[in-house]
Amino acid sequence: GQNIDQPTEMTATEGAIVQINCTYQTSGFNGLFWYQQHAGEAPTFLSYNVLDGLEEKGRFSSFLSRSKGYSYLLLKELQMKDSASYLCAVGGGYNKLIFGAGTRLAVHP
Amino acid sequence: GAVVSQHPSRVICKSGTSVKIECRSLDFQATTMFWYRQFPKQSLMLMATSNEGSKATYEQGVEKDKFLINHASLTLSTLTVTSAHPEDSSFYICSVPHGVSGNTIYFGEGSWLTVV
Numbered sequence: 001g002q003n004i005d006q007p008t009e010m011t012a013t014e015g016a017i018v019q020i021n022c023t024y025q026t027s028g029f030n031g032l033f034w035y036q037q038h039a040g041e042a043p044t045f046l047s048y049n050v051l052d053g054l055e056e057k058g059r060f061s062s063f064l065s066r067s068k069g070y071s072y073l074l075l076k077e078l079q080m081k082d083s084a085s086y087l088c089a090v091g092g093g094y095n096k097l098i099f100g101a102g103t104r105l106a107v108h109p
Numbered sequence: 110g111a112v113v114s115q116h117p118s119r120v121i122c123k124s125g126t127s128v129k130i131e132c133r134s135l136d137f138q139a140t141t142m143f144w145y146r147q148f149p150k151q152s153l154m155l156m157a158t159s160n161e162g163s164k165a166t167y168e169q170g171v172e173k174d175k176f177l178i179n180h181a182s183l184t185l186s187t188l189t190v191t192s193a194h195p196e197d198s199s200f201y202i203c204s205v206p207h208g209v210s211g212n213t214i215y216f217g218e219g220s221w222l223t224v225v
Contacts, residue, residue, distance in 0.1 A: 031212055042202055042219045043153070048212040087152060094141055094158065095206030095214060102152040 002026050004100035006088050011106045012078050020073045020103045022088030030091035032064050034073045037085045037102070046073065046086075075105075083107045112136065113205045115217025122224055127191045130220045132159075132203035138183035139205045144176075147200040147219075159186040159203075193224040 003025045012018040024032070031050040035043035049055055049064035049071060061074040075082055088100040114133045122128045132142055140161045145153040157178050158166040165178035177189040190197055202219040 033212075033214075040200070040219075040221070042216045045214070050212065091212070096143060096155065096158060097153075097204065097214060098155065099145075099153045104150075 002090075002098050004088055004090060004098060006086075006100045006103045008101065009104045009106070011108060012075075014078055014080060014107055014109050016078050017074065017076050018078060018105065020075075020086050020088075020105070022071045022073070022100055024069050024071070024088070024090050024100075026090045026092065026098060028090075028092045029066065030093065030095070032062075032071045033089040033091060033097060034060075034062050034071075035087040035089060037087055039085075043087055078107050080107050080109070112207070113203065113215040113217045115203055115220055117220055118218055119221045120223070122193055122222070124194055124224055125192055127189055128193060128222060129187050129189045130201055130203075130222075132186045132188070132205070132217050134184045134205050134207075134215075137207055139207070140183065141206060142180065142186040143204045144178065144186075144188050145202050145204065147202065153202065156188075159188075190222065193222070195224045198222055198224045 006022045033048050034046040037043040047062035049062050054063045059076045064071045083106050085102040085104050087102045089097040112135050116131045142159040144156045146156050147153045155168050156171045159178045159180045161180040167173045180186045203217040205215050207213045
């Protein structure tokens with residue numbers, strides 16, 4: 001079966017750092033994606049990991065451990081506009097994406 | 110600019126009628142497209158895989174006779190919600206893989222369907 005877990009909600013303070021965790025158990029694996037989604041809009045691509053380790057891209061970093069079925073998204077220097085849902089997704093066969101339930105992040109002043 | 114276009118962005122239809130949503134890849138061809146549905150405050154749930162030249166593959170629990178998918182060409186897939194009911198009101202969105210690496214996946218803008 002497919003199982004992707006991430007926290008439902010998180011809160012953080014502007015300027016701080018937040019880590020959003022994702023664990024997965026899937027029948028196939030073709031990479032781990034992170035997307036940002038604001039309410040009512042399409043998801044926006046943030047990162048892709050297919051090998052173990054950390055990928056850094058500006059204020060956003062993503063980590064993957066395939067042996068542990070674990071990933072996290074790290075957001076630094078939080079801004080108010082970072083308030084959104086963050087979706088962890090596992091790439092399956094034929095470029096199919098299986099999404100976790102998403103983590104709603106609220107950034108406070 | 111957008112590489113995947115989805116239309117309409119918002120549609121209101123009466124209960125019992127059908128509504129068609131289009132997903133187009135711009136400037137590239139796609140033999141496979143995916144359709145997702147998202148209810149408020151929930152994540153994207155994969156409904157089906159649209160395959161050019163063959164039947165769509167539906168996920169478990171998705172009624173193929175209610176959600177008709179036609180991959181009309183290498184740049185167009187359509188999702189038709191037939192005999193719509195208020196509980197079908199949702200955000201529908203398509204995704205289109207590009208290239209062979211597996212990590213380039215474009216999303217359409219999404220379509221808000223409200224059934225009254």
